Amino acid sequence: xxxxxxxxxxxxxxxxxxxxxxxxxxxxxxxxxxxxxxxxxxxxxxxxxxxxxxxxxxxxxxxxxxxxxxxxxxxxxxxxxxxxxxxxxxxxxxxxxxxxxxxxxxxxxxxxxxxxxxxxxxxxxxxxxxxxxxxxxxxxxxxxxxxxxxxxxxxxxxxxxxxxxxxxxxxxxxxxxxxxxxxxxxxxxxxxxxxxxxxxxxxxxxxxxxxxxxxxxxxxxxxxxxxxxxxxxxxxxxxxxxxxxxxxxxxx
Numbered sequence: 180x181x182x183x184x185x186x187x188x189x190x191x192x193x194x195x196x197x198x199x200x201x202x203x204x205x206x207x208x209x210x211x212x213x214x215x216x217x218x219x220x221x222x223x224x225x226x227x228x229x230x231x232x233x234x235x236x237x238x239x240x241x242x243x244x245x246x247x248x249x250x251x252x253x254x255x256x257x258x259x260x261x262x263x264x265x266x267x268x269x270x271x272x273x274x275x276x277x278x279x280x281x282x283x284x285x286x287x288x289x290x291x292x293x294x295x296x297x298x299x300x301x302x303x304x305x306x307x308x309x310x311x312x313x314x315x316x317x318x319x320x321x322x323x324x325x326x327x328x329x330x331x332x333x334x335x336x337x338x339x340x341x342x343x344x345x346x347x348x349x350x351x352x353x354x355x356x357x358x359x360x361x362x363x364x365x366x367x368x369x370x371x372x373x374x375x376x377x378x379x380x381x382x383x384x385x386x387x388x389x390x391x392x393x394x395x396x397x398x399x400x401x402x403x404x405x406x407x408x409x410x411x412x413x414x415x416x417x418x419x420x421x422x423x424x425x426x427x428x429x430x431x
Contacts (some may be wrong), residue, residue, distance in 0.1 A: 182225035188331040191324055196375040203323045203382045210389040218330070218386070219393040223401045225334035232285075233340045238348040239282050253314045253368040253413065254280035254301045256420045261303075265411060267427040275305040277312075278351060284336050299332050302350060305362065308406050309351040311336070312364035321376040322383040322410055325365040329408075330390075333361055337404040360406040367428075368413040380410060380428060388431040407431070 191199065209217040254277075257263060262276040283298040303310035311332050313325040335341070337359075346355050365383070372380065387408045395402040408431050414424040 182221075182228050182331075182334065184221045184225040184327075184334055185331050187221065188327050191327060192320075196321055196379070199321055199323050200375070200379055200382065203379065203386055207382070207386050207389055210386070210393045217393060218390050219397055222330050222334055222390075222394065223398040225331070226337060226401055226404070229335050230338050230340070232335070232338070233344070235340065235344050235347065237344075239284055239345070239350050240279060240348075241283065251281055251300055251314060251316075252417075252420055253316055253366065253415060254312075256415050256422050257301060257303075257312075257366075257413075259420070260422045263422070263425060265409075265425045265427050267430065273305065273427075275303045275310055277301050277303045282350070284332065284341070299336075300366075303364070304351055307356050307359065308362050309345075309355060309359050310362045310364055312366055314366045314368055315370060316368045318371060321379045322365050322367060323379045323386065326363075326383050326387060326408070329363045329365065333363065333404065337361055358403065361404055362406045363408045365408075365410045366413055367410065368415055369417070370412060372412075384410065384429045384431060391431060 191202070194202075206218050209215065210219065258277045258280055262274050264272050264274050266272050278301075280301045281298050282302055299311050300314040301310075301312040303312060311329055313329050313332075315321065315325050336345070342355065342357070342359060345351050346353065351359070367380075371377065391402070391405065391408070394405065410428045410430075412424075412426050412428055413422060415421070416423055
């Protein structure tokens, strides 16, 4: 479905990191203001608009490949090393298992209909919580961009029809709760955090925290689909594609 949130995500690809930083600041100010448009409202409207999308008979993984194949080297490393344990700066380590990678969640009857719509880099599970993961590799885009991507994907997959579709096609496992709470992972793999992109790690945490608070206060029914948002750094050996370290930089 065409929503303002998806349009925001798509247009961000046209702009520089400096512009992304300014947009992040603007979205933070909107969330802090009383009334008016803000990122929480954009998400709530998108989730409602996406209720009509079904494609219940269509599997999420194209029949031209298995769940274990794909082109993203980081997604491949995560899949190979699952279950994964992530260390955190102030809490006990947590574990999750990657289930599928490079998931074209809007796939309709043909691959052509999916073209240019983007895909979820990986889906995973921890306990009863399904996970959507977005990977930024080396000189790729920044965590702010990844956060907007994940909110877009969540608004498109956390609807009753897509949850039913997920169960039917075993995307997150057959025992997915009827009203699941999704965690979101921003994964920065071999990420260059010394430049402008690295400076967006902290502001993205502030934005994610403000977003969750505003969503809960203004749209409590919608907020039930969102669990934890994590920013994870990963060190990958590029030769063997083995994971050397996983660390949670922040969680909100």
